[in-house]
Amino acid sequence: MSTERTEQIPPGRPRHHALAPPAWLLKGLRPSPAPIPWAAAARAGVAMATPLAVGFALNEPEYGALVSMGALSGVIGDTADAYRMRILNIAVPQLFGAVGVALGTLVFGHGWLAVGALTLIALVSGMISSIGTVASVSGLLLLLNAVIGAGLPLPRPWWTAPLLLTAGGLFVLLLTLLGWPLRGRQPERVAVADTYRSLADALEAAGGPEYDERRRRVTQALNHAYDLVLGRRARVHGRSPALVRMLAQLNVVIPLVEAAPAMHLRGAPLPPEIPAAVRDLAQAVEGGRTERPVLDLPAPHTPAERALDAALRHAAAIVHLPDPDLHNVDDRLGRPASLTVRARRAVRDMMLSRASWRYGLRLALCIGLAQCLVSLIPVERSYWVALTVTFVLKPDFGSVFSRAVLRALGTAAGLVMAAAVLSEVPRGWWDVPVMVVLAALIPAFSVKGYAFQTAAITPVILLLSDLLNHQGFDLIRPRLLDSLIGCAITLVFGYLLWPESWRTRIGDRLADTVDDAARYVERAFGDQPDTEAGQRAARTARLQARRRIYRDMSGVRNEFQRALTEPPPTGARAAAWWPLVVAVERIVDATTAARVRVNHGAEPPGAEEVATVITDLRALAEGVRNADNPSQLRPSAPPSGDADSVLAPVRQELAAARAIASPGH
Incomplete structure (x- = not known):
């Protein structure tokens, strides 16, 4: 086996310096190089500050705080590229969140009935989370809002809080969809073009040590593009010419992707004209160009070269085709089933899956223990314990152990910012510009890692809690204590006691x-x-x-x-x-x-x-x-x-x- 094969080093290789932090902790604390989503940051600032301003103007700051809380969940869930996916990612979880806060409000102050209700909701939430990404966020909001409703004296009647929280989430959705008329198909088109660009990078690296990593990026880009295009097509009645064209452009990437490994196995770099031609196709896809290009490619000699040459010429013909045959484009490579079929499969898999039941039981156990603890021992702002358990015990979001440790560290960092705000900024209209800045930090920090996201969310939650409870700086100590208790419950009863936690x-x-x-x-x-x-x-x-x-x-x-x-x-x-x-x-x-x-x-x-x-x-x-x-x-x-x-x-x-x-x- 060659030296290149034997020296593959996995990411996160442990450091051997005696005083260095463990590798798993360094990995979580190292910020991701992802670019800051400036548009999302601006939306977050407007979406969370505007309800506060309206609340102060109407002399109802508590109502404004609740709407901002709903907007917070919308900001966290606004992660999709395509606009139709954003509707699902924001609107569907909001409905589950409204149900959760309504159930929590109904059992507020009912002692052990509230404990039993939250434990049952935790079981359902955990099982729902196993279905998929949108279902996972929906299950998360169902439980989070139920905990808030059962732990806070929210405005009456019972439907007031669900209505206000949902209004906040829908406000975020409205701001998100403002660009739809101008950029309706842009996310899908960009995703298809990015597939061509990543393929050009892989072809450029063919025969060299960087090929493997670049080929993996091609796979990620191709999967993402198919998810967007076919996901949208499943919701469009009939055959949209624009979507059919994008699907045809995506399908012709497949022969190119298949030819890339054959060229890589030659062990020699490709002529630069080939990656350049693929990049030109990417520009044509993104710009919607239809003029036929003139390809100046080297003559092929081997079967691998003939495969790449034929695939590239066919792709160029399809990419620049102005009117594809609406009934002759194959979508079987990833066509989703109907919504009814997928929903039926999801419910069946959830009910029959051992993993679904095990996660639901883990979450229910930890939430039940947290609620029993705060019912038996006086704990200030006790609902924060269950909130911490809910955020940390999400295996589909990453390692439970590292999330518990990183949440504790992120909360501590966020409390430093919150302490400065609560001690120096007077309550009232000054909260509005402060919220603009703090809310904008959430999308900016979220792309950097979980600890950074926690650090950004903590001062926002404390500021909103202060508007509801009027405790000011006194919120800092119970917030830290409750977070540590919640992390400890999760580590012991949601991680250490479960055998699967100790095996990969x-x-x-x-x-x-x-x-x-x-x-x-x-x-x-x-x-x-x-x-x-x-x-x-x-x-x-x-x-x-x-x-x-x-x-x-x-x-x-x-x-x-x-x-x-x-x-x-x-x-x-x-x-x-x-x-x-x-x-x-x-x-x-x-x-x-x-x-x-x-x-x-x-x-x-x-x-x-x-x-x-x-x-x-x-x-x-x-x-x-x-x-x-x-x-x-x-x-x-x-x-x-x-x-x-x-x-x-x-x-x-x-x-x-x-x-x-x-x-x-």
């Missing part, structure tokens, strides 16, 4: 991906249909399988990054899987490259060689599934077979994957 799921997910790779090889090189229709169906199935594998690999990487933020031994075990994660990605790339070469003139592999590769892949999957770490895998014999076969790179990558277990690796 990387091996299981990686084994599933290797099994998918075996099926991919079988579809790519197994018996092919004789009819043209059958060949088209087989090609679509193969492309669907490839996309599913790359999506699965993205999930493995996300799980890997999450596990690295866990304390020892989980983080160290996760790091041990890194070389195998890279090796499996290369196996899939080599399989794709082999299929591309066969499509453009290379000799197809024999049936016996295909069967051997499939058997080896399934054996590797079984070994990964039964191993606690890669060192327990049995190394395989050196690859044998024809060195000129298109599957020779696949066999070599398979041997490299098994060699990870060899002594001295």
Whole structure:
């Protein structure tokens, strides 16, 4: 195995200096390089300060504070690119939040009835969160607002608080949608263009050490673009010409993406004209250009070069096509099912999933214990304990352990800002400009990391709480104490006592991906249909399988990054899987490259060689599934077979994957 393969170092590698903080903590405290979303920051400042100004003008500051609280949840949920997705991300959670605060208000002051009600709501919230991203935020708001309603003396009658909180969220949605008439399709178009740009970067790095990382960016960009375009198309009645054109432009990226691994395996850089031509396509997509380009490309000689040349010329023809055939654009590569079907599947999966029940029970246990504790022991602002538990115990948002520690640190930093505001700024109209600044910090800090987001949200919540409770600087100490209690409950009863907290799921997910790779090889090189229709169906199935594998690999990487933020031994075990994660990605790339070469003139592999590769892949999957770490895998014999076969790179990558277990690796 080459030096390049053996020296792959996972992100978050621990530092060895005796006084250095642990790697998992450094990873969470290191700000992300993501750019600041200035438009979102401006919207947040306006959305949260305007209700305060209206409240002061009407001499009802408490009402203004509640509307701002609703706006806060809308600001946190405003993370989508496409406008229709923003409607879902903001409006749907607001409905769940309204139900939550209504239920909480109804049990306010009812002692153990409130404890039981919040525990049951926590169970439902946790199970809902397993469905998907929007459902996760909806479950979060359902429980958060229920805790607020049960812990604060909100205005009566019971429907007042739900109405005000929902108004705040809808105000954020209104501000978000102001640009829709001018930029209605811009997010989808930009996403498609970004796919071409990321592909150009990958082609530019072909044959070099940076290719693997850039190819992963292509996968992320392609998945994101399909999610936006097909997600929007599922909600548009009929066939929109603009959406069909964007889908056609996205579909023709697939042959280019498939050709990239074949060019990378040559080991030599591509002529600069090729990445430049792909970047020109990106500009044409984003600008809506339709004039036919003049491609000046080097003459192809090998099957891989012919594949790339044909894919690039076909992409150029489709990208600049002004009027695509509305009924001849294939959306089977990712077309979502109808909303009714997806809802039925989601409910079924939620009710039958062990993971859903386990998370719901974990959350219910922690919320129930938090509520019992504050019911038995006098704790100021006791609802903050349950709020902290709710924010921290979100495994789909990242490591529970690191979130608990980072929330404590972020809360401490936020309290410093809150102390300055509550001690120096007089209550009243001065709160409006202060809220403009503090609210704008939430989107700006949220993209930098969880600790930074917590630091930005803390002073905002305290300022709004002061408008409801009029305690001023006296809010600081109970806020810190309650946050620490909530973090401690989560760490003990939501993390340490659950066996799955102490093991990484990387091996299981990686084994599933290797099994998918075996099926991919079988579809790519197994018996092919004789009819043209059958060949088209087989090609679509193969492309669907490839996309599913790359999506699965993205999930493995996300799980890997999450596990690295866990304390020892989980983080160290996760790091041990890194070389195998890279090796499996290369196996899939080599399989794709082999299929591309066969499509453009290379000799197809024999049936016996295909069967051997499939058997080896399934054996590797079984070994990964039964191993606690890669060192327990049995190394395989050196690859044998024809060195000129298109599957020779696949066999070599398979041997490299098994060699990870060899002594001295």
